Amino acid sequence: xxxxxxxxxxxxxxxxxxxxxxxxxxxxxxxxxxxxxxxxxxxxxxxxxxxxxxxxxxxxxxxxxxxxxxxxxxxxxxxxxxxxxxxxxxxxxxxxxxxxxxxxxxxxxxxxxxxxxxxxxxxxxxxxxxxxxxxxxxxxxxxxxxxxxxxxxxxxxxxxxxxxxxxxxxxxxxxxxxxxxxxxxxxxxxxxxxxxxxxxxxxxxxxxxxxxxxxxxxxxxxxxxxxxxxxxxxxxxxxxxxxxxxxxxxxxxxxxxxxxxxxxxxxxxxxxxxxxxxxxxxxxxxxxxxxxxxxxxxxxxxxxxxxxxxxxxxxxxxxxxxxxxxxxxxxxxxxxxxxxxxxxxxxxxxxxxxxxxxxxxxxxxxxxxxxxxxxxxxxxxxxxxxxxxxxxxxxxxx
Numbered sequence: 314x315x316x317x318x319x320x321x322x323x324x325x326x327x328x329x330x331x332x333x334x335x336x337x338x339x340x341x342x343x344x345x346x347x348x349x350x351x352x353x354x355x356x357x358x359x360x361x362x363x364x365x366x367x368x369x370x371x372x373x374x375x376x377x378x379x380x381x382x383x384x385x386x387x388x389x390x391x392x393x394x395x396x397x398x399x400x401x402x403x404x405x406x407x408x409x410x411x412x413x414x415x416x417x418x419x420x421x422x423x424x425x426x427x428x429x430x431x432x433x434x435x436x437x438x439x440x441x442x443x444x445x446x447x448x449x450x451x452x453x454x455x456x457x458x459x460x461x462x463x464x465x466x467x468x469x470x471x472x473x474x475x476x477x478x479x480x481x482x483x484x485x486x487x488x489x490x491x492x493x494x495x496x497x498x499x500x501x502x503x504x505x506x507x508x509x510x511x512x513x514x515x516x517x518x519x520x521x522x523x524x525x526x527x528x529x530x531x532x533x534x535x536x537x538x539x540x541x542x543x544x545x546x547x548x549x550x551x552x553x554x555x556x557x558x559x560x561x562x563x564x565x566x567x568x569x570x571x572x573x574x575x576x577x578x579x580x581x582x583x584x585x586x587x588x589x590x591x592x593x594x595x596x597x598x599x600x601x602x603x604x605x606x607x608x609x610x611x612x613x614x615x616x617x618x619x620x621x622x623x624x625x626x627x628x629x630x631x632x633x634x635x636x637x638x639x640x641x642x643x644x645x646x647x648x649x650x651x652x653x654x655x656x657x658x659x660x661x662x663x664x665x666x667x668x669x670x671x672x673x674x675x676x677x678x679x680x681x682x683x684x685x686x687x688x689x690x691x692x693x694x695x696x697x698x699x700x701x702x703x704x705x706x707x708x709x710x711x
Contacts, residue, residue: 323371323372324508324540324542324563324564325507325540326376326434326478326480326507326508326540327434327477327478327507328478329373329376329406329433329434329478330371330372330373331372331373331375331376331564332372332373332374332585333356333360333374333375333564333581333582333585333586334540334542334563334564334565334585335356335375335376335553335564335565335567335578335581335585336375336376336377336378336510336542336564336565336566336567337349337352337375337376337377337378337566337567337571337578338378338544338566338567338568339378339379339380339381339409339410339436339438340380340568340572340676341380341381342380342622342625343380343572343626343676344377344378344379344380345379345380345397345610345613346399346400346401346404346609346613347606347609347610347612347613348575348606348626349377349378349379349401349404350401350404350609351575351602351605351606351609352375352377352571352575352578353375353377353578355575355576355577355578355579355582356374356375356578356579356581356582357374357582358579358582359578359579359580359581359582359583359586359588359591360374360582360583360586361586361588373406374582375578375581375582376406376408376434377408378408378409378410378434378436379397379398379400379407379408379409379410380397380410381410381411381412381438381441382394382397382398382409382410382411382412383411383412383413383705384411384412384413384418384419384421384422384423384705385413385418385422385705387411387422387425387426388418388421388422388425398431400431400432405433406433406434407431407432407433407434408432408433408434408435408436409426409432409434409435409436410435410436410437410438410482411423411426411435411436411437411438411469412437412438412441412451412452413437413465413705414449414450414451414455414461414465414700414704414705415461415465415700415704415705416464416465416467416468417468418705419437419465419468419469419472420468420469420471420472423435423468423469423472423473423479424472426477427472427473427474427476427477432477433477434477434478434480435469435473435477435478435479435480436479436480436481436482436510437465437466437469437479437480437481437482438452438482439452439453439455439456439462439481439482439483439484439497440452440453440482440483440484440512441453442484442516442518442519442680442684444682444684444685447516447684447685447686448685448686448687449687449700449701449703449704450686450687450690450698450700450701450704451700451704451705452516453483453484453487453515453516453684454487454516454684454686454690456483456486456493456494456496456497457486457487457491457493457690457691457694458690458694458696458698459496459500459694459695460695460696460697461697461698461700462497462500463500463504466479466481466500466501466504466505466506467504467505470504470505470506471505478507478508479505479506479507480506480507480508480509480510481497481501481506481508481509481510482509482510482511482512482544482566483497483498483509483510483511483512484511484512484513484514484515484516485511485512485513485514485515485525485528486515486516487515487516487517487684487686487691488515488516488517488684489515489517491691492515493694494511494528494532495531495532495535497509498511498532498535498536498541499535499536501539502536502537502538502539506539507539507540508539508540508541508542508563509532509536509539509540509541509542510541510542510543510544510566511528511529511532511541511542511543511544512524512544512545512566512568513525513526513528513529513543513544513545514545516684517680517681517682517683517684518680518681519677519679519680519681519682520569520674520677520678520679520680521678521679521680521681522680522681523546524544524545524546525545526543526545526546526556526559526560527559527560529541529543529556529559529560529562530559530560530561530562533560533561533562533563534561540563540564541562541563542562542563542564542565542566543556543557543560543562543564543565543566544565544566544567544568545568546570547565547566547567547568547570548569548570548671548672549570549577549580549671549672550577550580550581550583550584550590551584551590552570553565553567553581553584554584567581569674569675569676569677572626572629572675572676573626573628573629573630573631573632573675574629574675575602575606576591576593576594576602579591593665593666593671595662595663595664595665596634596636596660596661596662596663596664596665596666597660597661597662597663597664599630599631599634599660600657600660600662602630603626603627603630603653603657604650604653604654604657606623606626607620607623607626607627607650607653608650610622610623611650617648617649617650618648620647620648620649620650620652620653621647621648623647623653624644624645624647625676627644627647627653628641628644628645629675629676631644632670632673632675633666633667633670633671633673634664634666634670635664635667636660636661636664640656640659640660643655643656644656687700687701
């Protein structure tokens with residue numbers, strides 16, 4: 314499948330003109346420097362030289378967002394947070410997601426990010442469905458309190474002073490009886506956000522069921538002046554085209570679909586530049602990508618022990634391949650590059666992934682589940698609800 318679309322239709326996020334209109338979703342413990350760099354390199358591989366020469370002077374080929382940092386922790390220069398907020402030396406544009414539950418810390422964090430020239434784009438997280446976040450009114454629960462939601466966005470946009478764009482990501486609502494996405498989108502638009510992204514599931518759904526692409530369409534029809542991006546169930550390149558066709562979204566946000574499949578960005582580059590999609594790599598080719606990714610992790614972290622955190626990536630790379638339980642067990646025990654190389658040497662290099670395994674979910678699969686909320690949270694969406702101090706105390710990265 315190919316897509317013939319002219320580059321001038323690229324959506325703009327502030328001064329960032331985005332084509333292909335693809336965003337790597339910020340994911341805790343995943344979208345660090347090595348993974349972002351890998352995904353960006355695959356995107357560039359997917360663009361023809363002719364297409365790239367024509368587009369590159371005008372447009373940014375995809376936006377690759379750093380994982381979430383907590384506003385208060387960044388202001389206080391928490392050591393872990395400052396490490397998570399790092400970028401590659403030549404990374405551009407520098408994009409990061411910010412989490413907060415009150416306007417003051419958001420204001421201070423945005424001001425600090427702008428003053429340091431540390432980033433060129435900030436995304437605000439209002440989509441996290443994790444109980445430890447929602448039970449204190451944060452993440453996906455917060456848009457229900459419209460006044461607080463508005464104050465936080467207003468604070469971020471005013472603090473950015475038109476120097477960098479502020480975008481907002483949220484879910485459809487808390488559950489089917491408490492949908493907030495249309496109101497949240499309009500508030501974000503009215504308060505000066507440069508774009509919005511909708512994960513087309515409710516908080517209650519977590520990651521279960523199907524993303525409702527028609528909800529993205531409804532939001533797009535509701536918003537008049539800024540781009541709307543859709544998130545949810547983009548497992549293959551043609552899913553992105555189908556989502557945009559169904560929803561009329563301006564672009565797509567890629568989350569779990571790229572876990573263990575960073576070449577999805579190559580295929581997206583191909584389909585958006587009007588080319589045939591390249592084949593899924595063989596296990597031998599996957600092994601080479603795994604090792605390059607692992608080497609980058611060690612180089613960035615400065616320690617072989619970082620490969621313990623790489624084990625989840627290694628498992629995702631192998632999802633769906635008939636490699637046997639011994640290799641899967643060994644992957645979960647790697648502690649060094651030599652360990653990983655030894656496992657990869659035992660791969661059947663010509664093994665192909667079965668077609669019916671392309672869409673196997675990686676990472677989060679839970680839900681539906683009743684949402685944990687503060688007492689009285691659902692009584693009045695307009696009240697000025699004072700959140701617990703615990704709401705803003707979570708560690709960056711989730």
